[in-house]
Amino acid sequence: MDKKIFTVAILGAGARGVDAYGWQLYEQTDKFKIVAICDVNPVRLAYASNKFDVPEDNRFATEEEFFQKKRADLLLVTTQDKDHIRHCTKGFALGYNIMTEKPLTDNEEECKALLEAQKKAGTQALVCHVLRYAPAFVKSMQTIESGKIGKLIAIDALERVGYWHQAHSYVRGNWRSTEQPCGSAPMILAKCCHDLDLLQWYAKSKCKSISSVGDLVFFTKENMPEGAAKYCVDCKHKDTCPYNAESVYVKGWKNRGCPEDLWPFNVLIQPPVTEEKLRAAIKDGPYGRCVFQCDNNVVDHQLTTMTFENGVKATLTMTGFTAPGGRRYTFHGTHGELVLDEMENSITLYRYGEEKEVTEINALEDSGYGHGGGDVFLIRKLYEVLCGNAKADTSLEASVESHLMGICAEKSRLSGGELIYLHK
Numbered sequence: 001m002d003k004k005i006f007t008v009a010i011l012g013a014g015a016r017g018v019d020a021y022g023w024q025l026y027e028q029t030d031k032f033k034i035v036a037i038c039d040v041n042p043v044r045l046a047y048a049s050n051k052f053d054v055p056e057d058n059r060f061a062t063e064e065e066f067f068q069k070k071r072a073d074l075l076l077v078t079t080q081d082k083d084h085i086r087h088c089t090k091g092f093a094l095g096y097n098i099m100t101e102k103p104l105t106d107n108e109e110e111c112k113a114l115l116e117a118q119k120k121a122g123t124q125a126l127v128c129h130v131l132r133y134a135p136a137f138v139k140s141m142q143t144i145e146s147g148k149i150g151k152l153i154a155i156d157a158l159e160r161v162g163y164w165h166q167a168h169s170y171v172r173g174n175w176r177s178t179e180q181p182c183g184s185a186p187m188i189l190a191k192c193c194h195d196l197d198l199l200q201w202y203a204k205s206k207c208k209s210i211s212s213v214g215d216l217v218f219f220t221k222e223n224m225p226e227g228a229a230k231y232c233v234d235c236k237h238k239d240t241c242p243y244n245a246e247s248v249y250v251k252g253w254k255n256r257g258c259p260e261d262l263w264p265f266n267v268l269i270q271p272p273v274t275e276e277k278l279r280a281a282i283k284d285g286p287y288g289r290c291v292f293q294c295d296n297n298v299v300d301h302q303l304t305t306m307t308f309e310n311g312v313k314a315t316l317t318m319t320g321f322t323a324p325g326g327r328r329y330t331f332h333g334t335h336g337e338l339v340l341d342e343m344e345n346s347i348t349l350y351r352y353g354e355e356k357e358v359t360e361i362n363a364l365e366d367s368g369y370g371h372g373g374g375d376v377f378l379i380r381k382l383y384e385v386l387c388g389n390a391k392a393d394t395s396l397e398a399s400v401e402s403h404l405m406g407i408c409a410e411k412s413r414l415s416g417g418e419l420i421y422l423h424k
Helices: 015-027 042-051 081-093 108-121 135-145 163-170 193-203 245-255 275-284 370-387 396-414
Strands: 006-011 032-038 074-077 097-100 125-127 152-160 207-215 301-308 313-319 326-333 336-341 346-351 357-360
Touching (some): 015 032, 032 042, 125 370, 135 193, 152 193, 193 396
Parallel strands (some): 074 097
Antiparallel strands (some): 326 336, 336 346, 346 357
């Protein structure tokens, strides 16, 4: 029997739609064929369409034209946060199977409506909580399930955003504000939707109650150095400011070997990336702005505490004030402790009274790819789901539960840390 080849329509030709998923789908010619692309940015639309050999009559500049009919077996939704719910709803109405980026929405009623839309369509849906598929996080789950740390009591999760990543995405970039027309969800969902999904996955339980505190304390005009310019290239403080756009982008690009197409440099400009194009982008573009003079309103740190229905407790600290990025998860059990630390490239098992066991993350299969290999394994699972050979680990139903956690965490933060009960 011949292998099934699924046609794919990509809605949103940005970094995730093209570089993370699109390229994988395009290369697997025995499983997928990209047949249509839609993006409001004509440069991105042309770049992605040419890269994936999409014919002119299947390139769309507006969603209205794109959604006039169903154009493929699978719809890949990789648009901005506030667009996901609308695009998925339209996709289900046309009978698409959907793989969508997250967060879906910061509205509980919209989550419920989307579940109903999928149920009515009777199609498959997979949400890109890619860390559930990443080898390091899978290995940690397998260790917990093996009983080596005994009964899981608590989880301590640290999301180190990284000082430059905070500035890039959440001060200067697309996820900086909840108020712009296509603005971001609250940062607890925009950045930590992975963590919320993982925590309920590891706990193997729905969340009973949640509380959260956090603020925007540093990236504000009040903290602007005296005489700072609006753009870094004109600023007298650029040689001493760690957030200087020239250091982050131009010098950072050179330190990475001057790649033609690599995040975050390909966010500023369309590849191929060059020094001349980078310097032009930061001269008066959004990513060249002083971090103390942007229109950002999302938090730069947030602490969240959760109690799950089965008694497992968890804490999540998200902070932009770290030198490196990467997550650190500590699992506390009755017979041992397990520590997953992306920065240290290690998973360490401490069995009480025994020698520690260390596994190098990079030694795990395909762990060097995007999101620690999660992007690769997500696409592998997608194909199995479409073929009917597997269930989606990150189904829409599972994702809605972690979205509810984020929605309630933000509600708690805005009310000063009030304890919120999720399922009444």
